[in-house]
Amino acid sequence: MNTxxxxxxLPASKSMSNRWLMINHLMGSHxxxxxLSSSDDTKLLRKLxxxxxxxxxxxxxxxxxxxxxxxxxxxxxxTPGHHILTGDDRLCxxxxxxxxNALRQLGFRVECTETEGFLPVQIQGGTPTRxxxxxxxxxxxxxxxxxxxxxxxLPEGLSLTMIQRPTSRPYIEMTADALRQxxxxxxxxxxxxxxxxxxxxxxPKAATITIExxxxxxxxxxxxxxxxxxxxxxxxxxxxxxCQGDSATDRFFSMLGVRSTEVRSPYxxxxxxxxxxxxxxxxxxxxxxxxxxxxxxxxxxxxxxxxGQRALLKGVSNIALKESDRMIAITNELCRxxxxxxxxxxxxxxxxxxxxxxxxxxxxxxxxxxMAFAPLRLLFPDLxxxxxxxxxxxxxxxxxxxxxxxNSK
Numbered sequence: 320m321n322t323x324x325x326x327x328x329l330p331a332s333k334s335m336s337n338r339w340l341m342i343n344h345l346m347g348s349h350x351x352x353x354x355l356s357s358s359d360d361t362k363l364l365r366k367l368x369x370x371x372x373x374x375x376x377x378x379x380x381x382x383x384x385x386x387x388x389x390x391x392x393x394x395x396x397x398t399p400g401h402h403i404l405t406g407d408d409r410l411c412x413x414x415x416x417x418x419x420n421a422l423r424q425l426g427f428r429v430e431c432t433e434t435e436g437f438l439p440v441q442i443q444g445g446t447p448t449r450x451x452x453x454x455x456x457x458x459x460x461x462x463x464x465x466x467x468x469x470x471x472x473l474p475e476g477l478s479l480t481m482i483q484r485p486t487s488r489p490y491i492e493m494t495a496d497a498l499r500q501x502x503x504x505x506x507x508x509x510x511x512x513x514x515x516x517x518x519x520x521x522x523p524k525a526a527t528i529t530i531e532x533x534x535x536x537x538x539x540x541x542x543x544x545x546x547x548x549x550x551x552x553x554x555x556x557x558x559x560x561x562c563q564g565d566s567a568t569d570r571f572f573s574m575l576g577v578r579s580t581e582v583r584s585p586y587x588x589x590x591x592x593x594x595x596x597x598x599x600x601x602x603x604x605x606x607x608x609x610x611x612x613x614x615x616x617x618x619x620x621x622x623x624x625x626x627g628q629r630a631l632l633k634g635v636s637n638i639a640l641k642e643s644d645r646m647i648a649i650t651n652e653l654c655r656x657x658x659x660x661x662x663x664x665x666x667x668x669x670x671x672x673x674x675x676x677x678x679x680x681x682x683x684x685x686x687x688x689x690m691a692f693a694p695l696r697l698l699f700p701d702l703x704x705x706x707x708x709x710x711x712x713x714x715x716x717x718x719x720x721x722x723x724x725x726n727s728k
Contacts, residue, residue, distance in 0.1 A: 324553035324594060325727055327540055327720050331356045331530040332563060333713050334386075334490060337364050338497045339528055341390055341468045344368045346501060346519075351527040358713045360384045367391055371398060381406040381438075383642055383684070384712075385413050388438060389461040392418055393469040396427040398444040403432075405439035409684070412437065413640055417455045418462040424452045425473075450475040456485035458637055463514070464494040470516035471503045480513040486637050489564030489611050496562055500528070532556040534565040535687075536714045538618040541572040541595055542694040543724045545622055548576075548598030550727055558591045567612040571619055575626060576601040601628065610634030614641075616667065617691035620649050623669040624658040625695055630669040635662075642712070643683035652680055652692060679703035686712040693721055 336356035341364075343350045355361060364387045367379050371394070379395065379402060381388040388406055392415070395402040405411065416436030422429050426448030430441045450473065456463045463485060470477035485491060495505045495514065502524060504517040537554050544552050559569060559581045569579045576599035583591050605623060609616050609632050616638050623630035638645040649667070650660045655677045659670035676699035682689040686709045696702045710717040 324551050325723050326553045326555055327723065328555055328716065329532040329536050329557060329720075330358065330714050330716065332533040333358045333360055333535075334493060334533075334563065335497070335530045336361045337386060337390060338464070338468065338494055339530065340364050340368060341394070342497060342501050344372075345394070345469065345472050346523050349523045349525050350501070351525070353527055353529045355530060356533070356713075357715050359711045359715070360387055360713065363387055364390065371395075374400075377401055378403045378405070381410060383407050383410045385410065385459070385642070386461050389415070389418055389459070389465045390468060392429070392440070392442070393422060393427075393465050395442045396422050396429060396444060397447075397469055397472060400444050402442040402444060403439060404442060409642065410438060414458045415440070417458065418465060421452045421454045421462065421466060421479075425449050447473055451478045451480075453480045453482050455483055456481050456491070457483045458486065458640060460485045460487040460490045463491050467491070467494050467498065467505070467514060467516060471498065471519035474518060476518040477516045478513060479516075484610075486613060486634075487564055487611055489562065493562045493564075500526075531558070531561060531563065533714070534561060534563040534568055535614055536690075536717070537593075538565060538568040538615055539690045539694060539717075539721070540724065541568055541577055542618060542622040542625070542691075543697060543721075544577050544595040545572065545575055545597045545626055546694060546697045547724065547727075548596065550724065551594055551596045552724065553582075554593045554595065556591065557593045559593060564612045565615055567607075567609075568615060568618070571605070571607050571615070572622070573599075574602045574605045574607075575622065575628060601626075603629070605630040606633070607631070608633045613638050614687060617645055617649055617687050620653065620660070620667060620669055621691045621695065624653050624656075624660075624672075624674060625698060627671045627673075628669070629671055632667040632669070633665065635667050636665050641685070641687070643685035643688060645685065645688065648681070648683045648685060648688045649691075652677075652688070656695075674698065676702050679705040681705050682707075682709055684709055686710050686714070690714065690717055693717075696725055 333356040428443040661668040
């Protein structure tokens with residue numbers, strides 16, 4: 320073990336944390352969950368679940384947390400009473416129609432109070448009249464995950480068919496795997512389009528669930544390893560074999576010459592980490608389909624531009640629907656710094672061009688834009704990142720961990 324490694328403490332996966340919070344709520348809190356994410360989104364979901372349990376208010380405000388709103392919507396539909404689900408202006412612009420339509424197919428009463436297909440919605444909790452539903456998952460896999468999470472508590476279970484290829488398929492599988500781990504019977508059809516979830520009777524066997532470290536958060540340190548090949552960075556607790564879709568970080572950066580090596584601590588039986596170091600051989604042009612990992616597009620685009628690498632990122636059509644319009648945010652900020660970016664609805668092409676600093680990097684209220692551009696401070700030490708506190712949405716400790724690399728000699 321190299322004791323000179325820069326050791327980075329990554330947060331627990333927000334995606335896994337929120338799925339297990341939902342499962343634990345629906346299964347009667349039988350699981351002990353270790354190492355939950357400290358992100359604002361996970362704290363918000365815990366707060367809303369507590370609010371639902373205590374019946375203190377019928378208004379569930381989700382800020383700009385799309386996954387929280389989508390997970391809460393089927394849960395509120397299944398919970399007797401009158402509920403209002405809403406959020407900030409940006410959240411009320413993000414698509415919800417596929418999930419709303421699916422709940423209506425099942426017989427739930429969901430009414431859009433301003434614009435059809437968007438929050439806010441009024442929900443009259445009750446019992447479904449059907450067990451089969453079809454869902455369009457192209458805009459977000461969260462529509463499917465949200466329904467699968469409540470499926471064990473539907474009286475007859477659920478048969479869910481996806482009518483298109485989903486975005487972020489690994490996150491649907493993450494949901495299905497977590498349900499199976501909780502003792503739920505989840506099956507998938509041979510063509511991969513339909514999920515069958517059985518109604519769960521009784522109580523699950525108590526167990527302790529440990530949440531994986533977050534691959535999305537790891538991606539920003541890969542950019543830093545790319546820009547500082549003299550350093551070796553150890554990502555504590557991370558492992559290469561993961562159900563997280565954003566573990567695609569390793570595959571992308573390997574094409575940019577960043578090597579990943581998984582190591583096991585000799586002092587702990589389960590103490591895995593990954594060491595990363597740049598400086599390896601690069602491909603002339605990087606081609607990568609991001610349809611299963613759209614949250615990584617900001618990281619990949621900035622890394623390619625910063626390294627002077629030609630890159631073609633495909634499968635980016637839904638990044639305009641995130642916490643910000645990430646297509647606009649990435650293109651605007653990189654072009655302000657001298658990059659050449661050619662973007663269509665489906666692709667983003669980064670062409671080699673020298674970068675220069677700009678002040679400040681605008682973050683559009685988006686945590687992933689802030690963290691994706693932060694490694695450029697290795698090139699431009701005085702570069703300012705606007706509203707640095709936005710990282711709290713997913714990685715509150717980001718700047719402390721970032722400084723370990725930034726200040727290394």
